[in-house]
Amino acid sequence: MQQTLTLPASLSPTLNYVNGEFVATDKWFSNRSPVNGEVIADVSEADSALVDQAVRAARAALDGPWGAFSPAERAAILQRVADGIERRFDDFIAAEVADTGRLVEQARSLDVYRGVANFRTFADLMKVAGGETFEMRTQEGELLNYTVRKPHGVIGIISPWNLPLLLLTWKVAPALACGNCVVVKPSEETPSSATLLAEVMHEAGVPKGVFNLLHGFGPDSAGEFLTRHPLVDAITFTGESRTGEAIMKVAAEGVREVSFELGGKNAAVVFADADFEAAVNGVLKSSFTNSGQVCLCSERVFVERPIFGRFVAALKQKVESLVIGYPDEPGVGMGSLISHGHRQKVLSYFELAVQEGATVVTGGGVPSFGDARDNGAYVLPTIWTGLPDSARCNVEEVFGPVCHISPFDTEEEVVRRVNDSKYGLAASVWTTSLKRAHNVSRRLHVGIAWVNTWFTRDLRTPFGGAKLSGLGREGGRHSLDFYSEISNISIQL
Ligand code: NAD
Numbered sequence: 367m368q369q370t371l372t373l374p375a376s377l378s379p380t381l382n383y384v385n386g387e388f389v390a391t392d393k394w395f396s397n398r399s400p401v402n403g404e405v406i407a408d409v410s411e412a413d414s415a416l417v418d419q420a421v422r423a424a425r426a427a428l429d430g431p432w433g434a435f436s437p438a439e440r441a442a443i444l445q446r447v448a449d450g451i452e453r454r455f456d457d458f459i460a461a462e463v464a465d466t467g468r469l470v471e472q473a474r475s476l477d478v479y480r481g482v483a484n485f486r487t488f489a490d491l492m493k494v495a496g497g498e499t500f501e502m503r504t505q506e507g508e509l510l511n512y513t514v515r516k517p518h519g520v521i522g523i524i525s526p527w528n529l530p531l532l533l534l535t536w537k538v539a540p541a542l543a544c545g546n547c548v549v550v551k552p553s554e555e556t557p558s559s560a561t562l563l564a565e566v567m568h569e570a571g572v573p574k575g576v577f578n579l580l581h582g583f584g585p586d587s588a589g590e591f592l593t594r595h596p597l598v599d600a601i602t603f604t605g606e607s608r609t610g611e612a613i614m615k616v617a618a619e620g621v622r623e624v625s626f627e628l629g630g631k632n633a634a635v636v637f638a639d640a641d642f643e644a645a646v647n648g649v650l651k652s653s654f655t656n657s658g659q660v661c662l663c664s665e666r667v668f669v670e671r672p673i674f675g676r677f678v679a680a681l682k683q684k685v686e687s688l689v690i691g692y693p694d695e696p697g698v699g700m701g702s703l704i705s706h707g708h709r710q711k712v713l714s715y716f717e718l719a720v721q722e723g724a725t726v727v728t729g730g731g732v733p734s735f736g737d738a739r740d741n742g743a744y745v746l747p748t749i750w751t752g753l754p755d756s757a758r759c760n761v762e763e764v765f766g767p768v769c770h771i772s773p774f775d776t777e778e779e780v781v782r783r784v785n786d787s788k789y790g791l792a793a794s795v796w797t798t799s800l801k802r803a804h805n806v807s808r809r810l811h812v813g814i815a816w817v818n819t820w821f822t823r824d825l826r827t828p829f830g831g832a833k834l835s836g837l838g839r840e841g842g843r844h845s846l847d848f849y850s851e852i853s854n855i856s857i858q859l
């Protein structure tokens with residue numbers, strides 16, 4: 367089963383999209399399949415001249431027809447973009463799967479599905495977005511205050527490789543809904559679905575310069591050139607916390623606004639009163655979905671002592687029954703990691719865990735297939751126990767299919783241990799006690815706490831992280847607020 371390892375023909379080679387045209391520079395890099403290590407496309411790397419051209423095109427488009435579109439007209443165009451993704455659903459799945467090695471089923475039900483939903487949601491929200499009004503009496507008479515939303519201008523959007531289309535469109539859709547123009551730089555590991563999105567934007571009649579796409583790397587490449595460009599008014603970034611720190615320093619020049627969704631070291635907390643089967647299946651999902659490469663994945667699992675042994679045994683059995691293989695093979699439950707480089711990082715944590723004294727309950731190595739997949743970026747799903755909370759493997763984000771399980775005795779203790787982290791993105795709590803669900807989830811220092819579920823998303827809700835996990839919130843009106851300049855009009859009546 368290898369047909370999903372090829373890209374739609376229009377992506378060979380993979381080009382930048384600037385001012386309504388697909389363009390190449392004379393610098394190229396290779397997009398390699400993480401499934402078998404083969405080159406699947408050559409990608410044009412944007413140089414600083416092309417980045418400048420893209421940002422200037424975006425600026426100019428603000429003064430063109432786009433600037434005159436009403437919110438309802440912008441919403442209609444976003445719906446056309448959603449229709450366009452739906453029309454080419456299979457191409458998007460092929461692009462996402464070929465770049466990442468993820469399961470076809472996941473690309474269908476999560477990645478591409480959410481790409482469509484992001485455009486539809488922000489189109490709908492923009493149509494009903496209101497403002498604030500305040501009336502007051504002064505000595506001179508009645509004063510009426512009301513707010514209006516204006517676009518910031520040019521938004522620089524930088525996204526990671528782990529959920530490429532989902533995370534890119536999560537930012538592009540609200541930015542355009544609010545009337546901005548965008549210059550986007552997807553991860554160098556995943557240029558394909560973003561390029562298909564450019565094709566859809568083109569077909570949907572998005573005016574030239576409104577959506578621009580640049581390929582390349584971070585430091586001293588397209589990412590850094592974009593964030594440093596003085597005509598970029600605001601930057602929205604998803605990726606590693608360290609990269610966020612670097613971008614924040616750059617954004618300080620010109621006091622530009624930033625929105626950051628960064629790393630995590632998320633916890634799952636399983637109380638003895640939980641629905642046992644639901645909790646085991648929930649943690650299987652929260653630790654191993656997308657080979658553990660979701661910023662929300664639980665790498666720290668805390669299980670109440672009376673059910674600890676039973677839980678470890680049950681999760682081990684489920685993990686060992688996950689079939690690893692080709693993305694479109696029936697019955698496969700886990701694909702590859704994103705790249706050999708990332709596999710090296712994950713394997714270094716597998717080694718470190720042993721040095722730190724972990725018991726390897728299962729996994730800890732690389733699977734062997736006896737075919738081309740041995741050249742891919744696969745690792746075994748892994749469970750550790752026995753490490754102290756202070757071990758590096760319990761402190762640092764691995765971003766792979768791995769979790770450490772520790773026992774706990776009291777609610778107080780587990781809340782303290784979950785919160786004892788530099789990160790604060792997400793947590794999931796498994797319990798049948800309503801009182802405990804409320805009490806524990808509100809005490810966790812995270813941007814989102816799920817109870818008896820994980821990664822279920824209502825796109826109207828705020829999304830983001832505390833501490834090293836991010837800055838600001840996106841989702842619903844929080845996205846509209848970030849992507850708008852809100853002005854107050856104050857009128858003496
Ligand atoms: P990364 O930070 O290495 O790269 C992300 C993007 O930033 C890429 O497009 C990259 O080219 C670009 N980049 C890198 N250095 C840059 C620089 N100096 N200036 C401008 N751009 C630069 O992250 P990654 O490895 O692609 O993604 C994995 C990380 O993202 C994990 O830490 C994960 O937790 C995090 N993440 C967080 C969320 C969230 O919502 N909080 C979501 C997804 C991923």
Ligand code: 6OD
Nearest residue numbers: 528536660661662823829
């Ligand atoms: O669901 C979302 O909106 C979102 N931003 C998810 C992030 C997942 C991180 O990998």
